[in-house]
Amino acid sequence: MKNIGFLSFGHWTPSPQSATRSAADALLQSIDLAVAAEELGADGAYFRVHHFARQLASPFPLLSAVGAKTSRIEIGTGVIDMRYENPLYMVEDAGAADLISNGRLQLGISRGSPEQVVEGWRYFGYQPGQGEDEAAMARRHTEVFLDMLKGKGFAEPNPRPMFPNPPGLLRLEPHSEGLSKRIWWGSATNATAEWAARLGMNLQSSTLKFDETGEPLHKQQADQIRAYRAAWKAAGHDWTPRVSVSRSVFALINDMDRAYFGRGGKEQDSIGYIDEKTRAVFGRSYADEPDRLVEQLKGDEAIAEADTLLLTVPNQLGVAYNAHVIEAILKHVAPAMGWR
Template sequence: MKKIGYLSFGHYRDIPGSHTPTARDALLQAIQLAQEAERVGVDGAFLRVHHFAPQHSAPFPLLAAMAQATERIELGTGVIDLRYENPLYMAEEAAITDLISGGRLQLGISRGSPEPALRGWEAFGYRTPEGMSVAEMAQQKAHVFREAIRGAGVVQADPQMTGHDGALAIDPLSPGLDERLWWGSGTRASARWVGEQGFNLQSSTLLTEDTGESFDALQAEQIAIYKDAWRQAGHSGEPQVSVSRSIIPLVTDEDHRYFGVRAQAESRDQVGHLEGGLARFGRSYIGEPEKLVEELAADAAVAAADYALVTVPNQLGVGYNARLLESIVTRVAPDLGWR
């Protein structure tokens, strides 16, 4: 059994063919799509978080609204860029959102991805400490955040107000949220760190390294390193892994019109330069359902994952994306043994 979720970037732009010309359209449709995805049997609705771009940014108000509009589907992020976050304020927001959802939050966090802003987190008031990399800055914030949602004391009490001088934790707390934290990893080295720390692992359609191997083989190696590090660290429970894929079953004339010409062009990995180094971008899976079953069955990383997150073209609207997800759930997943 494998969980199936979707990952939406929440793009909005007033261009021909867009069903999300404004931010409000994208936000309201995100709520509606979560409802439709739950109806067709999808397990998770995940939001990509970007800043200084016409996409989803601050996720917690939207996640809380999605929680109120649904009953079963898991709600998550992939990922929140911790460089931009106050870890204690975020701990309060996350706990409140998780309580509203009834414990359905699956929270992906990380250093974040390449972005349009130059050191944008500094505009939010967060400077990288002297001698610390931005990755280390995010890791330090992750430690503070996780300890806070676990109920650790984070500030000294004022005896005049509380009658004691002990430490105070954030309030409210949502028990179990700390076990549903995922770290977005783009390299084998960071995957090892994720396993050592005991986070679940999120790996997307981008790896910020390249060895010449196919994307799925390199990602499968990343997953194996993560699981080995988890075991060696002695963590309890089972490590969980999610991978993202672009999967478009060509079922209707509309599918062929939007994506048919892209099937061949995007059927291979791409390698490019990103942030001063080589990066490998995973291929898209576009084709008739039977063809997708054959191709996805050969994807080593998908086979090793517990959660497959399908990136959705949200600007095509709720109706189109609900049909796309239903095609995956009913015409692709069963033949792969995911259901």
Template sequence: MRRFGTLSFGHHGPLGGGRTLTAQDNLLQAIDLAVAMDELGVDVAGVRVHHFARQHAAPMPILSAMAARTSRIHVGTGVIDMRYENPLYLAEEAAALDLIANGRLMLGISRGSPETVVRGYEHFGYRGDDERGADLAARNLDLFLRAIEGEGIAERDPHSPFGGGSGMQRIEPHSPSLRGNVWWGAGTRDTAVRTGERGMHLMSSTLLTEERGLAFGDLQAEQLAAYRDAWRDAGHAGTPQTSVSRSIFPITTQEDALLFGGAAGRDQVGVIDGLRSTFGRTYAAEPDRLIEQLRADRAVMECDTLLLTIPSQLGVEPNLRIVESFARHVAPALGWHAS
């Protein structure tokens, strides 16, 4: 594990006791947390993207604000649902964000996870033939990658008063580093292999749509290995990178024990999208015990980047304490060094 960071779902709404966390509160707090983590030397500040829900939905404004106020930390998504995206507009936005961030982008994209509505992407104006929209996401991905690679997309108008010319025009702005900052979220071994074949980095899902009686970390480690083999066999230049996500709460104070002491659990098996799936466990323990548990989690030890899923609705200070405790008491024992 070379890098670690956070992944925020961006939940907002009623907190109980007459208190409400507004969408504005949540966005501003996420920016403040990223600034504080940048000062700690944490590597990534990521946000989940969900539509039709009281969560983060439009990542580019918040990530641009994070990037503009920080200097080292990578900003990213986990993940943007490609069924909902205009691929050319996303190419423009992502390039602009990558330029603002000076290449500090970890752009996670995917077919997306189940939403709170039925085929919500159709209400955004996009339609596919596959029941889950996989064909739509695949088409959008193809065009998005072509655009960010600088391929000419539209024929120039020789009669245009704004330059004209002949040939094909690429999407602008163009960021040379963007293609190397694209990660694909994968929930299956087959998807991980395709990700390696296409030369994207791998963002392994918080659940895997398979169940073979193995620990979640072992299933995920097999996925990471299959991905790296596919990257190598495809002959891509550069180094393939992998990330996994975990809910991890170091308990160092009595308040930590009250908040998170009952959160620890085991891997779970359930059904999502009609598929029998394995869900990762939550870790909550004193640092020495956490280190022991995480060293036994093969995927954590074999990934390049570990993202902590944080309870963002608690606010900046509790989440910063989680991150700082992990950075100080746990991460160095797993191989991490502050940037």
């Protein structure tokens, strides 16, 4: 068995060729797709966060709306860029979204990817401290966030409050019990995966990873997952973490599927540089008739290692078509893989 969800980047563009032409379209269609995915039996609705871009950006209003409109499906992110976040305010937002969804929030966070503007986090009022770079700043924000999620009191109460306080130091509210075990770290390296394990976070591994060995993405990710689990065991945590990988997977069922994705060209990983120093391996897409697709997916070592698969969806093709993409995997691929 494997949890299967979708991951939407929430792209929108004011173009006649796009079914998602505005920010309002992206947000409202995201809610509709989550509702449809739940009805189809999918396990998760996850959303990417990008700033200064025609994509989904502020996650908590969307997550809260999805939580209010659904009853079973997990709702999450993949990922929130912690360079941009006030960790205390984020604890309040996350707690509220989790309570609205009755404990279904699965919050993916990370140090982020290259953005649309240079050092965009500076416009949000953040800058690295003495001796820090931006990645260290993101990890510092994360450690504060994780500490505040524990719900311990830390703030000195006003001796003459407007409303009565509980005794002792005050914590951030609203507090959602159990949310601290549903935080995921989006990791691009083995070292940060091991760091996430030590801090007690679940692991998200996306469709790209820093190229550390020259091997195909799925092999590097599988090694990353094994290193993460070894670090988790060594840390002595008393619960079992979860691991997700993201993939672009399309079962070619009808002529529309074949027109969109049946032309090939992405059957191999690709190599690129996400900045002038960092070489990354970008994962291939899977698109084929269901029986051949099953055989290809059986060779993906990272999917085999993970308990959760997030299907990246082409959201600008509209809610109905993306629901079809998800349904095709659940109906024609997942049973043959032993996931259903």
